[in-house]
Amino acid sequence: MTFLFRIVDAIRAIVPQTFAVGVKLNSADFSTGGLTEEESYDQIRWIDEHGGIDFIEISGGTYEAPAMTGSEHDTRAERTKRREAYFIEFAAKVRNTTKIPLIVTGGFRTREGMNDAIHSDACDFVGIARPVCIQFNLPQILLDQKIADKDARALQYDxxxxxxxxxxxxxxxxxxxxxxxxxxxxxxxxxxxxxxxxxxxxxxxxxxxxxxxxxxxxxxxxxxxxxxxxxxxxxxxx
Structure with missing residues (x-):
């Protein structure tokens, strides 16, 4: 973590305090010899103790085992599947480890699913990545209260x-x-x-x-x- 903290400190030294600095952290690599969930807890605690970070973005997997795609290593509980977010359970577990705002990315497709994740108090923000690659106006759709919840969702595609x-x-x-x-x-x-x-x-x-x-x-x-x-x-x- 020393290398990470040196980068954070160097950035903080040249940007104004209003400039947000975040860290992307894997909940687990889901691969042999990779980062485990328990090790991620330790990393979050160290980041919290060091300071200088405005948010932590939680995802997971690697290019070899990309858990965020939902196609492999899918061991999520049924309740989590219904809530869409792949890593919401991990975020909920680390809530007591840090006071830094948490962003969860991976699996969100509907307004209801995103609201569910935030209202559960497991995270402060949600990230959407793949759906926006083909639907740039998705954030507008999600925020438009004139659009019913059942229609406020990402485009479905194969x-x-x-x-x-x-x-x-x-x-x-x-x-x-x-x-x-x-x-x-x-x-x-x-x-x-x-x-x-x-x-x-x-x-x-x-x-x-x-x-x-x-x-x-x-x-x-x-x-x-x-x-x-x-x-x-x-x-x-x-």
């Missing part, structure tokens, strides 16, 4: 073509594809200046990437073929 990756015998393959898919959505908006596309197919996107890469190396391929052809022609003449 990642087309991701199912086949479940058969690849490598841990987290399908979940990783989901991460890339959402990154592609952000790339569409930020780089390509296009709207998000919930119907975007994994196959179509992979083909597009390969085709783009192939076009870039085409001149080198033609040059190589020309050299080989010239060499062969020279051998025939000799």
């Amino acid at each position: 990642i087309r073509g991701s199912q086949c990756f479940s058969y690849i015998p490598i841990t987290g393959t399908r979940s990783s594809v989901g991460i890339f898919w959402h990154n592609w959505q952000m790339h569409r908006v930020a780089i390509e200046n296009r709207e998000p596309d919930p119907t975007l197919s994994i196959y179509g996107k992979l083909f597009s990437i390969l085709f783009t890469k192939f076009k870039k190396i085409m001149p080198f391929i033609f040059l190589l073929l020309a050299i080989l052809h010239a060499s062969s022609f020279k051998e025939l003449l000799s």
